[in-house]
Amino acid sequence: MKGIITISLLLLSTLATAAEVKILQVELREQGPQTWRAAVTLRHADTGWEHYADGWRVVTPDGEVLGHRTLHHPHVNEQPFTRSLSGIAISQDMTQVIVEAHDKVHGWSPDRVTVDLKQSQGERYRLERR
Template identity: 55%
Template sequence: MTRIALILALTALPAVAGDVEIVAAEATPSGDAWRFSVTLRHADTGWDHYADGWEVLGPDGNRLGFRELLHPHVNEQPFTRSLNGVQIPGGVTEVTIRAHDNVHGWAEETLTLTLPR
């Protein structure tokens, strides 16, 4: 009886979206700045839990750019969004991409991207 109650309790739990996964990222020089395109995967469940942004960090951990995601992408997974006009300091050859969701905050996994120079 206890095993059945446990199984029923577990199946009654709502689906939980985990951390945002960075599937791919690309950096393209655009004049004096850079354009970043980042593909994310997240089990968005709606406005209560969705991937709501990603950022570009320099080697020193300082934010170089941030792309806010203004709505859930429940039926569009994975999805790609871009950010233009990111200024990269001279001599920087790698950046880190980090993703965020509105429940768990910043995902532990990041992606290091070597800039094509």
């Protein structure tokens, strides 16, 4: 009985997160002094206007929003997809930023990408300085 309950909980957990937006890749490119451009590749099981990935943002570890990209329409037949945002202000003394993604039904996904600004690449991110 315990095994059946464990398997059931695992299946429910998988189903609950299956529809949340997934961040596949983040590319941060320095544009100028303390100004960056981010290109974020997302995958989401968009079903139409009621349920689609509708944005992503770059935040500090404390949650301050540095840049936010709104996605104005579903991408049902375009998966995965990449969208960018320029003019993100990241001060030189910051050591990391976090990229988060949002969908209309589930809100902010627990799948986040932490970018170490001291490293040119890491798990699911690349960084290019001028």
